[in-house]
Amino acid sequence: MSLHLIELPLSLQALHRWAGTRSLAAPFDEGLALHHLLGEAFGPAALQPFRLMVAPRAQTGTLYAYAGVTAEDLRRQALSVLTPAHAEVIDLDRLRSLPRPAEGWTEGQRLGFDLRLRPVVRLASALAGTGENGEDISFRKGAEIDAFLAAALRGETASREDVYLGWLAERLAPAATLDLAATRLASFRRTRILRNGKRLEGPDALVHGTLTITDPAAFAELLGRGIGRHRSYGYGMLLLRPPQRGR
Structure with a gap:
């Protein structure tokens, strides 16, 4: 599969407003909001993995992602399904990409x-021990926990x-x-x-x-x-x- 680095400017205020209309803003989870927004605009997992970069006190951010298609392909796909609310968040005109070929x-x-x-x-397997504040803690098999906490509970x-x-x-x-x-x-x-x-x-x-x-x-x-x-x-x-x- 070909790989492309994607760059996409976003309006942070519009993202928060959009998340609010979708009941994704109480409390606001940036990753969850972007997961839904990108999936609706470009298709499930089309831009994955991704990273939102925001300068201090900025009103806009830049989303970087890897995709299997070019910016033009993504733009064409999004234009067919984008809503006005999506368009307030995503600046499709400034969407661009660079190839990252395997060779x-x-x-x-x-x-x-x-x-x-x-x-x-x-x-x-289940894991138990003492927390940082001296409290007894335990986790069931299959639980997702901090790798550092898991190491500490094992005595490392x-x-x-x-x-x-x-x-x-x-x-x-x-x-x-x-x-x-x-x-x-x-x-x-x-x-x-x-x-x-x-x-x-x-x-x-x-x-x-x-x-x-x-x-x-x-x-x-x-x-x-x-x-x-x-x-x-x-x-x-x-x-x-x-x-x-x-x-």
Whole structure:
């Protein structure tokens, strides 16, 4: 499958208004709103994974995504189904794309990246222990929890950054290896998201770093697929950059 990097300007105020009309704004879940908006305008998973970038105090944002078709194909598709409410949010005239062909990647190639992640794991068995505040906590088999919390409950003493970078390295393989000396946890917070009518609380992390391609074909697939869970809600998109400097 061919791959294209998509760039799409959005009005943030219009996005909030649109989400309000769809009962998606109380409280507002940006990833959920964009998931529904993009699906209605371009088709299910047409723009996935994606990432919304917003400058401080800006009224507009830029959505980046990977897609299997060009901007012109996406524009043609959207024009057939777009509503006036969609058009207030999405600036189709400024939708554009660049090809990311599989043959453009080579073994040993080093690339920097900017990546928003939700580093969670699904438990293969029940897990219990003591929380940060000394409280007893337990999770059932199949629960989705913070990868760092899971490691701590198993008695591991690695830092949050080390756990998250290890989590990422596992998911990059076998397509690429992670350069730990040039990769860092840039920011971390805990957020609540709405999935299937349930509120889930968990980690929301930004990682800036450098990787080395080990399997070009697998790397091309990884770009189009994204990394980790919640990829259709704004997580897991590898935004490529020049290689980063070591720490």
